[in-house]
Amino acid sequence: xxxxxxxxNGLDKQHGVxxxxxxxxxxxxxxxxxxxPVLLNNSPARYEKALAEAPLLVIDGxxxxxxxxxxxKLGLRVDDKLLVSEQAKAAGLDVGExxxxxxxxxxxxxxxxxxxxxxxxxxxxEEPSASFESPTDYLTVTYDxxxxxxxxxxxxxxxxxxxxxxxGDRARVGVSDFVQxxxxxxxxxxxxxxxxxxxxxxxxxxxxxxxxxxxxLSPVSGRIVAVNAQLADSPxxxxxxxxxxxxxxxxxxxxxxxxxxxxxxxxxxxKVVEKKAAEAQH
Amino acid sequence: MENHERVGKDYExxxxxxxxxxxxxxxxxxxKVHGLIAREATYAVTDGLAPEGSETxxxxxxxxxxxxxxxxxxxxxxxxxxGCPKLCAAKNVEMAGGKVIRSIRVVxxxxxxxxxxxxxxxxxxxxxxxxxREIAADIAGCICAGTGEVx
Numbered sequence: 001x002x003x004x005x006x007x008x009n010g011l012d013k014q015h016g017v018x019x020x021x022x023x024x025x026x027x028x029x030x031x032x033x034x035x036x037p038v039l040l041n042n043s044p045a046r047y048e049k050a051l052a053e054a055p056l057l058v059i060d061g062x063x064x065x066x067x068x069x070x071x072x073k074l075g076l077r078v079d080d081k082l083l084v085s086e087q088a089k090a091a092g093l094d095v096g097e098x099x100x101x102x103x104x105x106x107x108x109x110x111x112x113x114x115x116x117x118x119x120x121x122x123x124x125x126e127e128p129s130a131s132f133e134s135p136t137d138y139l140t141v142t143y144d145x146x147x148x149x150x151x152x153x154x155x156x157x158x159x160x161x162x163x164x165x166x167x168g169d170r171a172r173v174g175v176s177d178f179v180q181x182x183x184x185x186x187x188x189x190x191x192x193x194x195x196x197x198x199x200x201x202x203x204x205x206x207x208x209x210x211x212x213x214x215x216x217l218s219p220v221s222g223r224i225v226a227v228n229a230q231l232a233d234s235p236x237x238x239x240x241x242x243x244x245x246x247x248x249x250x251x252x253x254x255x256x257x258x259x260x261x262x263x264x265x266x267x268x269x270x271k272v273v274e275k276k277a278a279e280a281q282h
Numbered sequence: 283m284e285n286h287e288r289v290g291k292d293y294e295x296x297x298x299x300x301x302x303x304x305x306x307x308x309x310x311x312x313x314k315v316h317g318l319i320a321r322e323a324t325y326a327v328t329d330g331l332a333p334e335g336s337e338t339x340x341x342x343x344x345x346x347x348x349x350x351x352x353x354x355x356x357x358x359x360x361x362x363x364x365g366c367p368k369l370c371a372a373k374n375v376e377m378a379g380g381k382v383i384r385s386i387r388v389v390x391x392x393x394x395x396x397x398x399x400x401x402x403x404x405x406x407x408x409x410x411x412x413x414x415r416e417i418a419a420d421i422a423g424c425i426c427a428g429t430g431e432v433x
Contacts, residue, residue, distance in 0.1 A: 009310045009342030011321065016340065020312060024404045027313065036317075037342045038310040038370045066342040073346075099325065187392040188316075188366060208367055210393040233315065236397055 004047070004054040006035045006076075008067040015084040016061030017099050021109050022084070023059055026116065032057075037070055044074055049195055055079035057116070080116075087112050128226045132165060132172045134244025141178075141270050143277035149177045150266045150273065151243050156219060157269035158201070158262065161276075163243065164219040166256060171220050173204060174247040178273045180239045182280065183209040189235040191227035192249060198224060200259050205248045207238065216248055220259045226250040303337045304425055305355060305380075308363045309371040310341050315400045316365030316388045319414045322406060323388075324363055326418035327425070335425040336361075345374050355380035361421055362386065384424070391417055 003026065010020030026032040033050045040047055057080045058067045071078050088095055088108055095105040135151035142148075155163045161179045164171050180186065188208040198204065204218040205227070227249045230237060238246035253259075264272065308324040311317010328336045343351045355375060361384045362372035372385040391413045392398060400410030 007312065009340045011340045012338055023312065028404065034313045036310045036312045038345055038374065041345045042370055064343065066346040069346045185393060185396050188389040208389060
């Protein structure tokens, strides 16, 4: 099981900056889940699963101990604690005044990391299935100057413009070409949490463009087993390939036979797109 | 570390400040490149472009209820720089009784940089530095150097 790490914000004090550096180092080398202290304070539910399943390491930069205070305030079970200023003193390292970690600061990070052996083999989200290939055959809906593509087979849709493709007991979901053209350039994607159980029409991620925001609603129920990590750095993949590389999540199905009753095939969804395109013009 | 060193030549970062300046409040932003851009843009202003008129304050210190931090935020104008649409910085400044005179979102800057490759949560790539510098220049442009007033 991977470790959860709650560092202090580490913005304006050198030891705090190193607390943050250590947390990011553990993320890279041990697969630790780094918990943003402010987001945790605002939305504790965001980290509920990680905090329930993983041992928690709290890293404070200075004796103000903001991260520890936050853990206490939220009633978190803390498995290990570390105070960077104490560690520096113990190691005899003077990290200086700069807020950019220098060689001595990074040496201290090395020392602290060495003292924090990996708790166990890190667990990562399941690998996305390689079986889902981009479609090649499309229906098209033409309205005014717009041409919207809809995969002609293997794909089903909900009226919220999200698609699902099913192989065995696993489904891949995303948003339609109509969504990406309507939103224009997508600049941000917030994924859902891997491992979360969802009902049909629950949120599976959110998208934002310069024009609008959208919560993607799942066409199927089940458990989220993978999310498209590429979208974090390249949300434009949704624009470029909404039915392929721009997929949002993979779901282990729980009741697809029932879910199908509320889904549309390509022909039916094309009529929804025609209607929405017309409404958008008026 | 190469990119950090390169920027450090332009503006050395120190932890000094006083209570009369505009407070730049980046989100904590740990674990995401958008947050790292917010942080670097802040450093670029407070330690390079407008050190006389700006300073920063630790957001976690504020939300943990530190009385000194809360008193400080209530006395100064604040510019919030958030990585993502959750707006943690802007919301928490306002919850603490601070006055957000500008709320900047890093994701908005990406609209002018379609296809940009900003780097990772730990290291900015060239595109990430470009965006950070643009945000910093935007912020510095509205701070009157030496007075802490906002144009």
